[in-house]
Amino acid sequence: MDPRLAKTLKIIAVTLFLLWTVIPIIFLVASSFKATGDIFDLPPVGDWVGMLKLLFFFKASFTQFRNMFIEGPFFTYLGNSLLATGLSVLISVPLGLLAAYALSRGRIPGKKHFYFWVISTRMAPPVAVMVPLYVLWRSFHILQTLPGLVLAYTTFNLPFSIWLLRGFMDSIPKELEEAAYVDGRGRFRAFTDIVFPLIAPGVGATVILCSLMAWNDYLFALILGGRAAKTIPVGISELESATSILWGQIMAGGTVLIIPMIILGLVIKKFLVTGLTMGAMRG
Amino acid sequence: MPNIDYAAEPAVAREKGTSVGGRLGLLCRSITERVPWYVWWLAPAFIILAVITIFPFFWLIYMSFMKIQLAPGKPDLFVGLENWVDMFFDPSIPHGWILLAQYVAASMVLQLGLGIGIALLINNMKGEGFFSTVFLIPMMVAPVVVGHLWNLLLNSSYGIYAWLLKTLGIYAKGSLLSDPQTALWAIVAMDTWEWTPLIILIVLAGLKSVPKDTIEAAHMDGSNRFQVFFNVTLPYITPAIVIAFLLRFMDNMRFIDKILITTKGGPAEATKTLPMYLFLKTFRQFEIGAAAAIGFTLLFAIIICGIIVTNTILKERGAE
Known part of the structure; x- marks a missing residue:
């Protein structure tokens, strides 16, 4: 093939894919900054200029955000989302660190079975898990409470952080800590002084990925969180009822939900592939 | 752990040994010493994991043999194999498996095909860093938002993608999501939008491991592009x-958020994949026992895939 033609085709293909990827995001953000009437202003079929206006040149308005946060209950939902995410990370990552260190350094019989257990929890379909959790949470009296939701997020965040952190720790040579023992420091001090600083970026990535999974969750919050611990994803979905759909607020809620995660995703870009493949790939 | 020789403090030990509390303390100490250090490090995570994963697992099996009555005060009834037998006579279940298979297969083919293709195109291209930054955006978007967003994009009166399909003369019958013929494929498209970027990034990471001189040598030998790709790069x-495939495969088997947001299994059962059916059975019809049997089957199927994944990942890392 003519190399110039090949290059042109390549650029067209990549551009099309790029457009396919970003247009929904632009549409989401643009719609959330429009007054309610403007969202439904679709140009007539075939009017490409009108479409560009719709995506980029529109009258900005904060109506949707005002309706959600000042007149609506979304501040409470935002608080619930932040609390549920934060607390589940606060439980999962420290406990994950301890367990990961033990797994990485200890000569533990049956370690392989433990790994399988840990990773299998990451494969369980949430709908199947939800049935027994629902019954269990009810008997613990934590159904539809914030602690219940936090514990529910721990079911996937704790195994995930154990698995990921162990991978990071395995890459730190043991000799470094042995030097610390010679200095007379105990195991815990060796861990906090030597190992932790070395895997700190990995711990940061783990914190962000655990936050991502809890923050983006819908099903657990819907079933186990219920009324008392309504998070933003559940709040957004409630804006759609049988009689009306508040598209503007749904889009605005979506924007609120995705912006922090995109920023955090950029922060840990280097670890993203490693994290999302559970350490199987080095990014 | 520092090795303290308690025998070197006989006076303290004798003194403590006289009271009940002291004896208990000594007993605890000797247990503490005999237990390997890692047990204490592992214990908190282990206990929590056991309560929130192992217990529910066995509870799921238990429930599949019961008729669960949610009304307060009513005891659960043992029904033996009824739920399991019913499962074989419920036409929604083979229907659900078939839909799930179609959904997973279509998603996998599209995502892997597109993902590998785009990764090969942008590898070493000018602006590769920019592309990989943009491509991480969809992965960060909550599935709920993906569902609502595409619901609006495809909406027949307000959606820009419905507008685009009309303008290009491809589809003008309304929303793809409300047509039983196309609903499942619309959900495949959403999932492809969200997760193809992950495959691109994984394959790009893999491409970095291909030694450049090997490729150059192959070109020197007179191999054409395709030969180089199949013999050297691939x-x-x-x-x-393989990793990208397994990860996406399992996640597509598990998650129902997008279906739950957009079609809830409809129109006319066109998107009632097995996990979606399981959701409706549990939380709409409240047939918990029957749902437990279905849930266990699904869990079992995915765990089998899980064994394959674990082995692959461990082999990949060269650990254990």
Whole structure:
């Protein structure tokens, strides 16, 4: 093939894919900054200029955000989302660190079975898990409470952080800590002084990925969180009822939900592939 | 752990040994010493995991033999194999498996095909860093938002993608999501939008492991592009592709958020994949016992895939 033609085709293909990827995001953000009437202003079929206006040149308005946060209950939902995410990370990552260190350094019989257990929890379909959790949470009296939701997020965040952190720790040579023992420091001090600083970026990535999974969750919050611990994803979905759909607020809620995660995703870009493949790939 | 020799403090030990509390303390100490250090490090995570994963697992099996009555005060009834037998006579279940298979297969083919293709195109291209930054955006978007967003994009009166399909003369019958013929494929498209970027990034990471001089040597030998790809590049990126495949495969089997948001199994059961059916059975019809049997089957199927994944990932890392 003519190399110039090949290059042109390549650029067209990549551009099309790029457009396919970003247009929904632009549409989401643009719609959330429009007054309610403007969202439904679709140009007539075939009017490409009108479409560009719709995506980029529109009258900005904060109506949707005002309706959600000042007149609506979304501040409470935002608080619930932040609390549920934060607390589940606060439980999962420290406990994950301890367990990961033990797994990485200890000569533990049956370690392989433990790994399988840990990773299998990451494969369980949430709908199947939800049935027994629902019954269990009810008997613990934590159904539809914030602690219940936090514990529910721990079911996937704790195994995930154990698995990921162990991978990071395995890459730190043991000799470094042995030097610390010679200095007379105990195991815990060796861990906090030597190992932790070395895997700190990995711990940061783990914190962000655990936050991502809890923050983006819908099903657990819907079933186990219920009324008392309504998070933003559940709040957004409630804006759609049988009689009306508040598209503007749904889009605005979506924007609120995705912006922090995109920023955090950029922060840990280097670890993203490693994290999302559970350490199987080095990014 | 510092090795303290308690025998070196006989006076303290004798003194403590006289009271009950002291004896208890000594007993605890000797247990503490005999237990390997890692037990204490592992214990908190282990206990929590056991309560929130192992217990529910066995409870799921238990429930599949019961008729669960949610009304307060009513005891659960043992029904033996009824739920399991019913499962074989419920036409929604083979229907659900078939839909799930179609959904997973279509998603996998599209995502892997597109993902590998785009990764090969942008590898070493000018602006590769920019592309990989943009491509991480969809992965960060909550599935709920993906569902609502595409619901609006495809909406027949307000959606820009419905507008685009009309303008291009491809589809003008309304929303793809409300047509039983197309609903499942619309959900495949959403999932492809969200997760193809992950495959691109994984394959790109794999491509970095291909030694450049090997490729140059192959070109020098007179091999054409396709020969170089199949003989040199592909073997190097196969592990990356396998990992991408397995991860997406399992997640597509598990998650129902997008279906739940957009079609809830409709129109006319066109998107009632097995996990979606399981959701409706549990939380709409409240047939918990029957749902437990279905849930266990699904869990079992995915765990089998899980064993394959674990082995692959562990092999990939060269650990254990």
